[in-house]
Amino acid sequence: MKRFLLMANGPGELWGWVRPLATALHRRGHAVDLQLLPCPFASGREALVASRLPVRVRPPANALSLLASLDGADADAIVHLGGDLLFGRWAARRGIPLAAYTYGPKKGLDRCRALFTAFDAMAFSLKGHPAVVGDLVASALELDGPSSSWERRESPRIVFYPGSRPFIRRVALPFVAELARALRQVYPDMGLRTLMSPFSDDEEFALWRERGLCPTLLGAGAVLGGADFAVTQPGTNTLELLHRAVPAIVAVPFSFLRQVPLGGVKQWIAAIPGLGAWGKERYLRARAARTGFLALPNMIAGRALLRESVGDFGPRELAALVVEGLDDGAGLETSRRGLRALADESGVDGALRLASSLEEMISS
Numbered sequence: 001m002k003r004f005l006l007m008a009n010g011p012g013e014l015w016g017w018v019r020p021l022a023t024a025l026h027r028r029g030h031a032v033d034l035q036l037l038p039c040p041f042a043s044g045r046e047a048l049v050a051s052r053l054p055v056r057v058r059p060p061a062n063a064l065s066l067l068a069s070l071d072g073a074d075a076d077a078i079v080h081l082g083g084d085l086l087f088g089r090w091a092a093r094r095g096i097p098l099a100a101y102t103y104g105p106k107k108g109l110d111r112c113r114a115l116f117t118a119f120d121a122m123a124f125s126l127k128g129h130p131a132v133v134g135d136l137v138a139s140a141l142e143l144d145g146p147s148s149s150w151e152r153r154e155s156p157r158i159v160f161y162p163g164s165r166p167f168i169r170r171v172a173l174p175f176v177a178e179l180a181r182a183l184r185q186v187y188p189d190m191g192l193r194t195l196m197s198p199f200s201d202d203e204e205f206a207l208w209r210e211r212g213l214c215p216t217l218l219g220a221g222a223v224l225g226g227a228d229f230a231v232t233q234p235g236t237n238t239l240e241l242l243h244r245a246v247p248a249i250v251a252v253p254f255s256f257l258r259q260v261p262l263g264g265v266k267q268w269i270a271a272i273p274g275l276g277a278w279g280k281e282r283y284l285r286a287r288a289a290r291t292g293f294l295a296l297p298n299m300i301a302g303r304a305l306l307r308e309s310v311g312d313f314g315p316r317e318l319a320a321l322v323v324e325g326l327d328d329g330a331g332l333e334t335s336r337r338g339l340r341a342l343a344d345e346s347g348v349d350g351a352l353r354l355a356s357s358l359e360e361m362i363s364s
Contacts, residue, residue, distance in 0.1 A: 002362060003031040005075035005091065006055070009039035011164035011199050012236040013082030014046055017101065019053055020139035020351035021081070026054035028355055033075065035091070036060040037083035043166050043199035072096045077362050085109065097361055101136065101354060102126070103296070114361045116354055118346050121300045133357055134350025137239040138343070140221070147225025148218055154191025156326055158183065159223060159246070160213065161232035164197040168233070169204065175253065175315050177211040179231070182319035193223050195237075220244070229326055231318070234294040238306060242297040243343045247335040249307040249325055250295040251318055297342060305338040 004025055008018045014036075022032045034055040036046050042060070050057045061069070063084075072078045072091035080088035080100040085108035092098035099114040100106070103122050109115055110128060117123050118135035150157050160176055162169045176194070184190055194213045196205055208215040216223060220240040224230075230241055230248035241248050293299045295306045307325055309318065325331065347353070 001029050001031060002076040002359070003033065003074065004358065005033045005035060005072045005078045005096075006081055007035045007037055007078065007083060007088050007091070008081040009037040009083030010041040011043050011046065011049075011197060012041075014050060015164070015198060016140050016236045016239070017081045017136045018050070018055075020136050020143060021079070021101075021354055022053050022055045023143060024139070024351040024355040025358075028359070030355075032056070033058060035066075035070070035087070037087050038063050038066065039083060041165055043164065043197070045199045045201070049198055077358055079358065080112070085111075088112075099358060099361060101133075114357065116357060118350065119300050119342075120345060121302075131357060132346075133353040134348065135239060135243065135343075135346040136350050136354065137236055138243040138346060139349065139351035141219075141224075141240060141243055142221060144219030144221025144223075146222065148193075148216075148222045150191050150226045153189055155189055156187055156228040157191040157193075157226055158322070159227045159230040160192065160194040161230065161237050162194060162196065162208070163233050163235070163237075164199055166200070166204070169197070169200065171255070173207065173211065175255070176213060176231075178315035179319050179322075180211075180213055182316045183322060186319070186323055193227075195220055195223055228332075229322065231322060234296075236296070238295040238297055241306065242339050245336045245339040245343065247306065247325065247332050247339075248295075249309055249318075249321055251308075251321075252294065252310040253314070253318070254310075254312045255314075297339060301338065301342050303338075305335055305342065 006018055006022060008014050018034060025032050032055045034050055035058040047057055047059050067090055070087060070091050073094050075096055077097045077099060078088055078092050085106055088098055089108055089111050097113045100109055100112045101116045103118060104125055115128055115130040116133045117126060117130045120132055123130045123132050162172045162176060180192060192214045194208055194215045196215045196217050205215050224244035224246050227246050230246050232238060232248055232250055234250055238250060294308050297305045309321055
């Protein structure tokens with residue numbers, strides 16, 4: 001038995017990467033520790049959710065306190081799965097092998113003994129010799145259990161993703177409720193599931209249920225089977241849609257921009273009363289104007305497999321875009337075929353392949 005120290009920060013990495021890798025390592029007889037790192041996107045419930053995984057949780061702390069106490073000396077290997085790589089490098093300072101799994105370039109990756117990624121297209125953007133082991137998100141979906149049963153009369157079947165960040169969900173609730181009302185006017189028999197984050201609490205779940213949004217905690221792997229379309233935000237959730245071949249629109253209404261956290265000095269500026277909110281929104285609008293694709297499948301493929309919409313629009317304008325997408329039968333089939341083909345490129349059993357590669361790294 002070996003001991004692995006996994007390091008991660010936000011909800012997406014914890015649920016989509018740590019969960020499947022920790023499970024794979026545990027099933028192979030290894031002990032797993034998890035160090036939660038500082039994250040501006042944190043929900044505050046990461047430690048609670050992590051306690052349900054086969055790991056020994058090291059609770060989060062502020063950056064200075066963490067650096068003062070962080071030590072990976074009792075681990076056989078350290079695996080960086082998100083956050084600032086400075087913490088992983090510091091924990092490995094006594095010569096412990098350090099590996100990283102990443103979707104793209106990050107400062108300090110050249111200090112890692114081994115580097116892993118999900119797709120060939122991602123490997124091309126990384127320096128060194130990254131190994132393509134497959135997408136951990138696909139492995140995470142397999143942990144969600146069998147597909148849930150939609151009622152036969154429900155058509156079309158639409159999935160809403162309100163996001164893993166509580167501040168985004170608070171803003172999204174009235175927006176999504178109005179979106180659902182507009183869609184039900186067009187599709188009276190519409191089936192709806194709102195995929196609530198595992199980081200949401202009972203009170204929040206009840207609020208979404210009261211608005212008629214059919215929230216569920218079953219998990220994407222258990223809900224996306226049979227879905228016709230999804231409405232989501234940028235993030236790892238778009239990879240869940242990729243691996244289940246569900247057409248979708250990735251929407252970023254500018255009304256949400258003030259809820260998007262910024263890092264570093266920009267975060268301090270955003271906190272200045274009056275100036276902060278105005279400056280933050282102006283910065284984010286400018287960034288949105290020069291950004292390419294937002295959905296990860298589109299970035300990987302270099303073309304639009306999922307629809308995207310960024311700008312000043314409300315729920316009813318978004319509903320019209322959803323209807324347009326659902327009415328485009330040829331476009332739906334093209335999207336499904338493209339998503340399946342791209343998903344096939346990452347292979348299967350990414351978590352198992354990564355666990356095996358980590359074992360080889362230790363023994364080499």
